[in-house]
Amino acid sequence: MDDDRAFTYNGGAVAPGETQNIRYGISETYLGDPVRIPVTIVNGERDGPTVFLTAASHGDELNGIEVVREVAHEWDLSALAGTLVCLPVLNVPGFLAQQRYLPVYDRDLNRSFPGKPGSTSSNRMAHRIYANFIEPCDLGLDFHTSTRGRTNMLHVRGDMTDEGVHRLAMAFGSSVVIDSEGPSGTLRGEATADRIPTITIEMGEAHRFQRGLIDDALAGVRSVFAEYGLLETESVRWPGWRTIVAGSSEKTWLRADAGGIVDTHFESGSLVRDGDRIATITNPFKEDAIGVKAPFTGLLIGVLENPVVYPGNPLCHLVRVDESTQRAIEAQGSRRSGSWSGRSSRPTDAE
Template sequence: MTDWIVPHQRETPRPIDALVLSDLAPGVHRLALTLIDDGAATPVRIPLIVVQGAHDGPTVGLTAAVHGNELNGIPTIHRLFKRLDPAEVRGTVVGATIVNVPGYLRYDRLFPDDRDLNRIFPGKPNGNESDVYAFRLVERLIAHFEVLLDLHTASFGRVNSYYVRADMNDAKTAMMARTLGAEIIVHNEGADGTLRACAADRGIAALTVEIGDPQVIDRGKVKESRVGLRDVLEELDVVDPDGERAPRKAVECDRSKWLYTDTGGILDVLPKLADRVEAGAPIAHLLDPWGQKVRTYRAPEAGVVVGRATNPVAPTGARILHLGHLAEGGSVGHVP
């Protein structure tokens, strides 16, 4: 058997130092955008797929792996873009499949200088490695977008429902959030330092999509989000509707918070993702290594489970559960 390795023809991505969308002819472009250089004087480049439509329309950006171990957004972009025909697209769709390239290579959420990129935007023109990386990402890429969909997953030791964080007071952002077919929408204006907040400050309608778990590719979750993102492109009139439609089933929350342990032990979280919990219902037990209960934690108020811990090793201050507070009347923010 000598033919078990099947090489495929592929196009060589084109390195660029700046993204000039107006220079791109209608079609699909595979580009590698230089942001910084590493210590061996080699450029660090982020992979971009650009679908330049034959017709006028908005520039829509999708970013994945801002946290280097949050991978589900990568195939989501691949599969979404595979179904885009430039001849029919109105506008430009840009997918940055791996934003935090150095973190991705280390299977790590963080940048190699141990900073979280998604806390330091818009970065600094002069500063340490992550500051400059963040700054140039915004200047060279994000600044071109009118819409930003930033694709994440849960962090290590936790699982998330398929949920969206968005400023629901912004009409366009709220429309996109409701179109994605997520299980839960959490209204949140966006913490300082996040890519979403940085984009919103520049007038870009931006939201964060949480797709499953870190360091894995989950086909089911990828399909769900791919269908939802396509629906967003349809609502933005970038493409015509196709046959698939994400169900609009999201539970809308006007706020959410993580609950943390107050002491250490072995954590057992009781509810499942997207479960509703009543105020006072037990949500977790904490055991000592001798099998004795140290704590029972109860829901401080009624809500829905947005995310939960999977790591049973719980020191004082470990995350237990991300509890969303249901919006009065079922919806939050801008209601059409």
């Protein structure tokens, strides 16, 4: 074994040219049975960066699982230059229960990194994952979806003030990049702080596979592999247009000011104009209609899927785009569909 290029973890090693599928113990159940996460490690014969791909730190977020599985088990990685650490299901207890957080412990695994031995259950799990499979890496892609009842267009989140994160986010090739530091305890935030540039990829909704989004994310992974030389046959992609959203004034969550049933007039990914009615809230008798208008021209990167709200519930996530980006969005839409405008045929007049 080439010890200098072997990927090592507590309990094993993967030599250059070798692939291992392992189930790695990170905790135990009430009965003392192991809680194990699936891990695939592909160590290429040629030298290159070590990259982690993670999904389902929230157990009901499924789209990323299929992205990581397809890279690990369907792609031709025979000419890989570097090492891939593929962790398709980080939160196995949540995945088995099909819920966001760790059941019983009711903790958010993605607020527990880098973890701590001798601490709470979630911190111990996070430590086992982070110390063995994240710390040895050079960069990482962490896949998420929106929470239950909402959906996101595919976009990247990362700290664009970090040079390594900036390069990685640009390489992934999404049209929208949200420039933000990862909250404390998140995988991307803690890894980036440890000089492991990491981005979050948000894509779609919980509890389902969405094939179009999965394919788009796979194209992003191929683009990253091209940028860092992991696969020479790939090329870095340009999405056609791109906006980098930084600062709280450039994005907003629109929230319901009344309880009721919501009729949403635009889909996730739509371009809306200042003053457009994005949604209408009514009571069960379709009385007292309350319109929710766009406060500025922008892109809906997230919208409500479950059409019932209390006052204060989020309805949509809107990010501002400048005029040149608006024109690029509309031009790309026209090329794809012939007449696409990004707008609903529903009326957008005042109440």
